[in-house]
Structure formats: structure tokens, C-alpha cells
Amino acid sequence: MKIAFFSTKPYDKDFFEKHNQTHELTFYDVALSEISVRLTEGFDGICVFVNDKVNASVIEKLAKLGIKLIALRCAGFNNVDLEAAHKSNIVIVRVPAYSPHAVAEHAVALIMALNRKTHKAYNRVREGNFSLEKLIGFDLYHKTVGVIGTGKIGDAFARIMQGFGCKVVAYDIFPNQSLIDSGVKYTSLDEVLQQSDIISLHCPLTDKTLHLINETSIVQMKTGTMLINTSRGALIDTQAVVEGLKSKKLGYLGLDVYEQESNIFFNDLSEEILVDDTLARLMTFPNVLITSHQGFLTEEALTQIAIITLNNITAFEKGQKSGNEVEL
Numbered sequence: 473m474k475i476a477f478f479s480t481k482p483y484d485k486d487f488f489e490k491h492n493q494t495h496e497l498t499f500y501d502v503a504l505s506e507i508s509v510r511l512t513e514g515f516d517g518i519c520v521f522v523n524d525k526v527n528a529s530v531i532e533k534l535a536k537l538g539i540k541l542i543a544l545r546c547a548g549f550n551n552v553d554l555e556a557a558h559k560s561n562i563v564i565v566r567v568p569a570y571s572p573h574a575v576a577e578h579a580v581a582l583i584m585a586l587n588r589k590t591h592k593a594y595n596r597v598r599e600g601n602f603s604l605e606k607l608i609g610f611d612l613y614h615k616t617v618g619v620i621g622t623g624k625i626g627d628a629f630a631r632i633m634q635g636f637g638c639k640v641v642a643y644d645i646f647p648n649q650s651l652i653d654s655g656v657k658y659t660s661l662d663e664v665l666q667q668s669d670i671i672s673l674h675c676p677l678t679d680k681t682l683h684l685i686n687e688t689s690i691v692q693m694k695t696g697t698m699l700i701n702t703s704r705g706a707l708i709d710t711q712a713v714v715e716g717l718k719s720k721k722l723g724y725l726g727l728d729v730y731e732q733e734s735n736i737f738f739n740d741l742s743e744e745i746l747v748d749d750t751l752a753r754l755m756t757f758p759n760v761l762i763t764s765h766q767g768f769l770t771e772e773a774l775t776q777i778a779i780i781t782l783n784n785i786t787a788f789e790k791g792q793k794s795g796n797e798v799e800l
């Protein structure tokens with residue numbers, strides 16, 4: 473099949489070309505949008521990532537241009553208008569699991585860096601400053617870690633935190649029996665918010681989870697709570713979190729995702745003026761650590777993303793089901 477890739481970086485091209493045998497792949501670095509959609513003329517399908525706009529108007533244009541398949545090279549599909557795709561007879565496939573460990577381990581990396589301030593120590597030592605002032609952290613051992621969403625990534629994350637000797641409490645609409653067997657205690661969302669020293673978000677972004685962390689939920693947290701989000705930016709009402717940091721209710725914030733990340737994350741803007749005042753404000757806090765959506769960025773995850781996406785495309789071409797179709 474002839475597939476147009478959007479929002480591609482050199483590593484996408486490397487991993488996909490390494491594993492591709494049968495399809496004709498064209499890599500565009502621009503994101504899919506109402507304007508760039510015209511680049512899909514002459515293609516059978518497209519491959520998109522987390523911040524590509526796959527709304528109703530783009531889908532209508534894709535259908536007119538003869539696109540039959542949208543292959544997401546990610547797990548989340550909150551950026552796709554499923555109803556519009558269904559109406560246009562365009563099939564959506566995704567990569568439901570590639571390496572849950574990649575994202576779970578990145579959440580732990582944020583916790584460790586925020587707690588022990590390794591990012592600050594690294595810079596200090598490089599400048600010849602060997603002082604330990606203001607580098608005091610806390611033992612993770614025996615702390616309570618709240619996991620919201622215990623699917624593949626939340627499961628991997630909970631088990632790592634158990635390895636540190638943490639007590640893990642969790643909230644999910646579908647509790648995971650093997651985690652219960654391992655000692656994780658499921659409880660209500662309110663209790664997770666109230667009991668945890670560290671809260672990590674691992675649920676998908678849906679109408680129900682939009683701004684799950686907001687002014688009301690922050691009020692319930694312990695003073696000094698560490699909040700980690702490696703899932704989707706809009707799980708958090710960012711302005712409420714800024715207020716929570718200012719009032720010191722939130723003691724630490726680790727973000728790999730941000731509600732307004734599209735057009736910012738994945739790009740080198742070091743010579744540009746940052747126009748997002750909320751992100752700029754977040755970057756001023758000494759207890760905030762932001763990475764630009766790199767949870768998935770491991771050799772293992774990129775390999776699996778390429779192999780599974782290419783298999784999804786091949787299955788569609790053969791009129792078969794890959795099992796990775798996103799249904800309405």
C-alpha cells in the first residue's frame with residue numbers, strides 16, 4: 473500500500489524503513505491538518521501520531537482523496553473523530569501495546585529526578601558547585617503511591633513502585649485482579665487522591681477523564697503531593713495545577729504531556745518566542761519537571777510500533793482483521 477506518514481522525525485523513518493518489506497512509505501515532517509491533508513492525494517492510507525489533527529473536516533477531505541486506512545502509530549486515539557471515520561468508511565488501526573514498560577519507567581524517572589533533584593545536581597557539579605543545599609529528597613520506601621488507570625502501563629508502573637517498597641493504592645473502573653493479588657489496594661478516586669504521597673495518571677483521555685485533576689481534586693490531596701502525568705495532557709486542568717503549586721498544596725509536578733502540547737512538543741523552539749503563558753509559568757517552578765512526550769522513546773517501543781503498524785497495514789491490504797482496529 474502507498475502510505476503517507478505525518479509528523480515524522482528521523483527516528484520514525486529509521487525504524488519503519490528497517491522493518492518495512494512490502495509497502496511504499498512517504499515521510500512528511502508536517503503534521504496532518506486541514507491544509508496538509510492535500511499531500512495525501514494518490515495514497516491509499518495515512519500514518520499519524522498523537523498530535524495530528526484527525527477531526528471530522530480532515531476525515532471528510534481524506535475520504536474525498538480516496539484514503540481508506542488511518543494507521544495510528546500510538547496507543548491513544550483521542551485525536552481521531554471516530555464517528556466521522558465510520559461514516560466515511562475509513563478504517564482506524566492503532567498500536568494498543570508496544571512497550572508499557574517504556575512509559576511506566578519514564579514515569580518513575582520523573583519521580584526519581586523530582587525527588588532526588590538529579591537534574592539540578594548534574595548542572596551544579598558541571599559548574600564546580602558541590603554544595604548539597606536544597607537537594608534534600610525523601611525515601612520512597614513505605615510511601616503511598618496512587619495509580620489512576622491500571623491497564624498495561626499502570627500495571628507495569630504499580631509493580632515497579634512495589635519494588636521500591638511503596639504501598640500502592642489504585643483507582644480504575646475495571647480493577648485488575650493480578651494487581652489485587654500482588655497487594656495493590658483498589659479504592660475510590662477520592663481516597664486515592666486523599667491517601668497518596670505520589671499520584672501517577674495512567675488512564676486514557678475520554679469525556680469522563682477530561683480535567684480529572686482539577687481545583688476540587690487538588691483540594692483533596694495531601695499537602696506536598698507529587699503529581700505525575702505521562703498519559704495525556706488534558707487529564708489535568710493546567711491552570712488549577714499552577715494554583716496548586718503556588719499554594720504549595722502540590723509539592724512536585726512531573727509532566728511528559730501537556731494539554732496544549734501540539735505545535736510545541738517534538739519541535740526545537742529554542743530560538744523562538746514561547747507564546748504559551750501557562751507552559752512558561754510552569755517552567756518557572758523549581759519543583760516542576762517537564763519532558764516533551766518522550767515516554768514511548770525507547771529502542772524496544774519504537775521497534776514494536778513499527779512492526780505492529782506495518783502488520784496492521786498488511787492485514788488491511790489483505791482484507792483481514794489485525795485485531796487492532798478502533799471501533800466506534
Ligand code: NAD
Nearest residue numbers: 548621622623624625644645646674675676702703767768
Ligand atoms: P490501557 O487501555 O491498557 O489502560 C487504561 C486503563 O485506564 C484501563 O485499565 C481502563 O479501565 C482505565 N480507565 C479508563 N477510563 C477510566 C476512568 N474514567 N477512570 C479510571 N480508569 C479508567 O492503556 P495503556 O496502554 O496503559 O495506556 C494508558 C495511556 O497512556 C494511554 O491512553 C495514552 O494516553 C498514554 N500513553 C502515553 C505515552 C507517552 O509516550 N507518554 C505512550 C503510550 C501511551
